[in-house]
Amino acid sequence: MEITRAEMEDAEALLALQKLAYQSEAALYNDDSIAPLHQTLDDLRGELKSQIFLKALEDEGIVGSLRASMKDETCHIGRLMVHPDFQGRGSHAHH
Numbered sequence: 001m002e003i004t005r006a007e008m009e010d011a012e013a014l015l016a017l018q019k020l021a022y023q024s025e026a027a028l029y030n031d032d033s034i035a036p037l038h039q040t041l042d043d044l045r046g047e048l049k050s051q052i053f054l055k056a057l058e059d060e061g062i063v064g065s066l067r068a069s070m071k072d073e074t075c076h077i078g079r080l081m082v083h084p085d086f087q088g089r090g091s092h093a094h095h
Contacts, residue, residue: 001056001057001058001063002056002057003054003055003056003057004054004055004057005052005053005054005055006048006053006054006055006062006065007048008045008048008049010048010053010055010062011041011044011045011048012041013061013062014044014053014055014062014065015039015041015044017062017063017064017065017081017083018036018039018044018065018079018081019036019037020083020084021036021081021082021083021084022034022036022037022081023037023084024084036079036081047067050069051067051068051069051078052067052068052069053065053066053067053068054066054068056082058086060083060085062083063082063083063085063086064080064081064082064083064086065079065080065081066078066079066080066081067079
């Protein structure tokens with residue numbers, strides 16, 4: 001697995017992953033109105049300009065992502081997401 005910084009051309013794949021990854025949370029709370037499921041591509045592109053996005057790559061493409069921003073020398077992590085097929089593997093998984 002390779003982790004690199006996401007770029008603007010990754011926006012569509014990141015949004016697709018986000019909607020897939022947050023479906024389980026929506027089901028858990030029986031609430032499909034949560035913000036990650038309704039974010040637009042334009043909104044996500046705006047966030048790509050102002051935040052750091054990291055992506056986890058496997059042969060299948062982007063399988064994970066997180067967003068980060070700096071404020072007063074503190075890194076804030078937001079919207080960590082993992083493709084459902086890759087959830088629960090942990091850092092000691094063997095492929």
